[in-house]
Amino acid sequence: MADTHRSRYRRYEGGDPLAPPVDIAEALDAIGEDVMAGYSPERAMQEFLRRGGDDRAGLDDLARQVAERRRELLQRHNLDGTLNQVKELLDTAVLEERKQLARDAMMDDADRAFREMRMDNLPDSPAAAVTELADYDWQSSEARAAYEQIKDLLGRELLDQRFAGMKQALENATDEDRAAINEMLTDLNDLLEKHARGEDTQQDFDDFMAKHGEFFPENPRNVDELIDAMAQRAAAAQRMLNSMTPEQRQELMQLSAQAFGSPALMDQLNRLDGNLQALRPGEDWSGSERFGGDEGLGLGDGTGVLQDLADLDQLSDQLSQSYGGARLDDVDLDKLARQLGDQAAVDARRLQELEQALRRSGAMERGFDGELRLTPKAMRQLGKALLRDVAQRMSGRQGQRELRQAGAAGDLSGASRPWAFGDTEPWDIPRTITNAVLREAGEQGPVVEVRGRPRPSLETSGPRVRLSVEDIEVQETEARTQAAVALCVDTSFSMAMDGRWVPMKRTALALHTLIGTRFRGDQLELIGFGRHAETMEIERLTALDARWAKGTNLHHALLLANRHFRKHPTAQPVLLIVTDGEPTSHLEPDGEVFFSYPPHPLTIALAVRELDNARRLGAQTTFFRLGEDPGLARFIDSMARRVDGSVIAPEADDLGAAVVGSYLGSRGPRGRGGPGSYDEWFGGRGFWVG
Known part of the structure; x- marks a missing residue:
């Protein structure tokens, strides 16, 4: 059991171990703003992780570094490195041989002339010239050494393509070293072929590693890990060949037969490539890259660069988070550190910790439908921020001051x-x-x-x-009298089309927070009405995507509001209606929705009937009219006069302050006499909004 006591320690990569825990406050603020802008909580979190914080790199920055690194590798290098080295060594060998022939006075003139003719008539192709000189009897020892270096270089480069670091390890290798390499390749191919037949055991692998483990610094623990590591590099070697020009490939294949002066090495490597491709067909064996730099790469270094490019492509996919079920835990920190440096890995780790902290903080949770939602805790924090903004708008415009509620009764x-x-x-x-x-x-x-x-x-x-x-x-x-509050917000097509969707949601959340923190005895019902109406929890309303179905079913909304008032008979009914259009749909007796534009008289009559019912229940009614449509203004004014209600026509940005101000007016001593005008709510006095 050769690997029983093998250590697998590695350098600590977590950054500063004394760094403070990740702070999610900034993230929650940013996510809340995006949610109010119409993003889902899931997308809002992804957008924050993508752009990062004030002092934290985001996924986009890391992805940009990955793209720059990839571009830099392609623009710096070319694949002529080994061929150029062969040509230089060949030129050296030929030059030294010519010198020796010119110096050797004892040589037969005919022999000298024949040798010089061979030197003069060598093919232009370095590969063909090397093959031509395979049987040449060198007269110069320097020339012979240079030629032998070609064969040695080719052997080491071909091995370095499959086994990283082999080029340096086999420099000045002896015949015994080459024999050991040949034996290892034979045993390796035997093991892989046995594994392909399903006949190998863990003991076979352990015996192989005990004998040849020095060639595998990755310390694989089983044959599958061995195959994975080797197949990735072999596939990169194939992609390097694919990236060469046809002329370069032909030269290289012809030269490969001269590796170590024998075709035996190439035969074993071809056998190895075939075994690996059969065992791991899912690797990219057919891809290619376009290099355009001046720095030549040898076969081993080029294969390493192709592996780097593959790693960068994987990191790009991981950082994009564009696939289903993507999590930041998918990002390979080891590869990131290897390609971009330790700081990039630290930045990614901090983003992973931030994502985990956000999911563990109680600020977000997944609903039964699998969608990520802001929790009530997060909604309260966001609502408090919106309420502060409403208070500033209410006080800043009229010189009012913020007051704090004292006493619970x-x-x-x-x-x-x-x-x-x-x-x-x-x-x-x-x-x-x-x-x-x-x-x-x-x-x-x-x-x-x-x-x-x-x-x-x-x-x-x-x-x-x-x-x-x-x-x-x-x-x-x-x-203080308790109130039953029904906030009816228009969720029709026009609200989204005219940019009123976000102010509507901000208004609902601000009012919900105010009642939940300052007027806990009041009962709030949030009712959204488009083609039909429905009651909604604040979390659902806040995360609601824009609806493009046509229809404004005020009739249905008032039915739900009156049901809410009847459930709280001892509370003061307060009806707040936010809309930008006349009623265009209503509920039929069978529950189906009727839609008509322009509005059908029956639709108007049914809405008016339910508004009268709200008045009989004692509801204080306020309409918040959005937009400048004269027809809508006339309709809303007539509806308000009918029930002794009021109309406020705020700008979209002032909607929250208008609704909160109206509600507070209905809750205070003045409000008991009925709601007043828009100017009254903002005139001369502060409200309990602190």
């Missing part, structure tokens, strides 16, 4: 009262301390304590103060 009245068991209102600290001081005036000591529960404090020079339960006063709040 209602709005502060300015009065206070003694605390009673069960009270949750905030303490009136000045009144509480004043009560204690007045009651305990004259007592000294460095302890501030609630009676029976002393707590240490800083030394003071004044009298000590003891707080007693009877000293505590709480701030009184006005009772």
